[in-house]
Amino acid sequence: MLPVGESNEKQDENSVDIPVTSPPTSDPILRTQHLGRIVKEKVLVEDATFEVRTGEVLAIVGPSGSGKSSLLRLLNRLDEPTNGTVYVEATDYRQIAPRDLRRKLGMVNQRPHLFPGTVEQNLRFGPLQRGESLSQDSIEHLLARVGLKGYATRNIANLSGGEAQRVSVARTLANSPLVLLLDEPTSALDETSKLEVESCIQKIVHDQGLTCVLVTHDTAQAARLAERVLVLAAGRIVRLGRTNEVLHA
Amino acid sequence: MLKYFSSNQLYLGLEQALIAASAAMLVVLLARKRGIHLESETLIAMVRGIIQIVAVGSILLLLLRGPRWTSGFLLAGMIIAAGATSARRAKGIPDAFRVSACSIAFGAGSVIALMTWLGVIDTAITSLVPVGSMLIANSMNVNGLALNRFRSDVLAHVGEIETALALGADAKNSVSPYVQASFEASLIPAIDSLRSLGIVWIPGLMAGMLLSGARPVYAAIYQFVVLAMIFAASGLTSLVSTLLIRDRIFTAAQQLSLQPGR
Numbered sequence: 001m002l003p004v005g006e007s008n009e010k011q012d013e014n015s016v017d018i019p020v021t022s023p024p025t026s027d028p029i030l031r032t033q034h035l036g037r038i039v040k041e042k043v044l045v046e047d048a049t050f051e052v053r054t055g056e057v058l059a060i061v062g063p064s065g066s067g068k069s070s071l072l073r074l075l076n077r078l079d080e081p082t083n084g085t086v087y088v089e090a091t092d093y094r095q096i097a098p099r100d101l102r103r104k105l106g107m108v109n110q111r112p113h114l115f116p117g118t119v120e121q122n123l124r125f126g127p128l129q130r131g132e133s134l135s136q137d138s139i140e141h142l143l144a145r146v147g148l149k150g151y152a153t154r155n156i157a158n159l160s161g162g163e164a165q166r167v168s169v170a171r172t173l174a175n176s177p178l179v180l181l182l183d184e185p186t187s188a189l190d191e192t193s194k195l196e197v198e199s200c201i202q203k204i205v206h207d208q209g210l211t212c213v214l215v216t217h218d219t220a221q222a223a224r225l226a227e228r229v230l231v232l233a234a235g236r237i238v239r240l241g242r243t244n245e246v247l248h249a
Numbered sequence: 250m251l252k253y254f255s256s257n258q259l260y261l262g263l264e265q266a267l268i269a270a271s272a273a274m275l276v277v278l279l280a281r282k283r284g285i286h287l288e289s290e291t292l293i294a295m296v297r298g299i300i301q302i303v304a305v306g307s308i309l310l311l312l313l314r315g316p317r318w319t320s321g322f323l324l325a326g327m328i329i330a331a332g333a334t335s336a337r338r339a340k341g342i343p344d345a346f347r348v349s350a351c352s353i354a355f356g357a358g359s360v361i362a363l364m365t366w367l368g369v370i371d372t373a374i375t376s377l378v379p380v381g382s383m384l385i386a387n388s389m390n391v392n393g394l395a396l397n398r399f400r401s402d403v404l405a406h407v408g409e410i411e412t413a414l415a416l417g418a419d420a421k422n423s424v425s426p427y428v429q430a431s432f433e434a435s436l437i438p439a440i441d442s443l444r445s446l447g448i449v450w451i452p453g454l455m456a457g458m459l460l461s462g463a464r465p466v467y468a469a470i471y472q473f474v475v476l477a478m479i480f481a482a483s484g485l486t487s488l489v490s491t492l493l494i495r496d497r498i499f500t501a502a503q504q505l506s507l508q509p510g511r
Binding site for chain 2: 076077078079080094098102106107111113115126130171172175
């Protein structure tokens, strides 16, 4: 069975039966259709069809090398699908200019990759790309959202790992994305920093209702943050449903 | 000392080559004592080198006696060969040969054309080809350095570049720090050559002019002229090359195609 809202036209005898225990109740903001990527005959992602509803947190879990990050890169179109496509608010994302698409689907990576300079300069980067300048109030507001009030003038060289990752989240939020794509945002952090970042994400996605797709290898983290979980194995979706039902199945 | 034994220039050259090769083989023997075996590789390289350079010298002897218009073909051939050589420094970058050949043609070609038109380079084939080849060869080196630096910088900063793309930067902006760094780095040898001219080294052209009886002051000034032309040609080449290569590492959908292991 494919997720509700998808047609069964592509399903064949090789497709995996994906248990769907929770039919979507609101409009999908993001919908993938038979999404796949094969590079040099290696399958990275295969026939991924699912949707993300407005305001929900969907966690993508799976073992190392199962294609979690590859799938997220396809959603942000940092890599080109070799099959299928993604619909953003019902528009095929190939019809959207890549820069606009990436602004709508803001991505935070495993490592923050902050640009040299101050926290403020990093936050200004995204809006500057489209000729906009963030006001000082907006900067303070963004920093408050990630628990870093008063950090605007700090040099990024003086930040801890957790602080740097929270700046990275704020920098992505500065673009006002429709969906936040998080690629293992805490996997490179120590336990304390991990909790800081996780709490910051929880605050943003739950309190402010931002739609989020979270890639994590940590099922406990997925259970804490996500309403639904998608399990990948060898690039294919093997389970998709409510967090407690999928993780405790 | 050799002049006392050889009055014939050809024999003198062979004797000089033999002595220089013996010095090189002496180093090989010293290396052998330390367990480093370079004997066959060095011997083959030296034999190959002398055959190649004598063959090219003989061909040039014929070509340099040809009409003036043949210099255009000679320089064009050199540009193509230079493009192919420096493109090897850009492994994994699509169109590296075309970018290199176009950049060298633009950089070295425009300086050669302008300087010849202005009379800085004599139109005689014996002047235009050697001076032109110097500009092309240096442009080739600078182009190779720029491409190599750009490639390694991009591969080392894939995370930063993709982060910039993910934040809505266009492809050009996402790699602009690496374009600038590779341009600057590629010109370091040319700048150092100008800076150390006459103090650290006396270039071959000036030495040749002095040996052929030119006035030392004119030889010195003309050497500066050549180095300034080399800098102009190299700078233009590197500028064009880094700008052209910048677009080649992205797909139409602004995805970074130059990735480690791809």
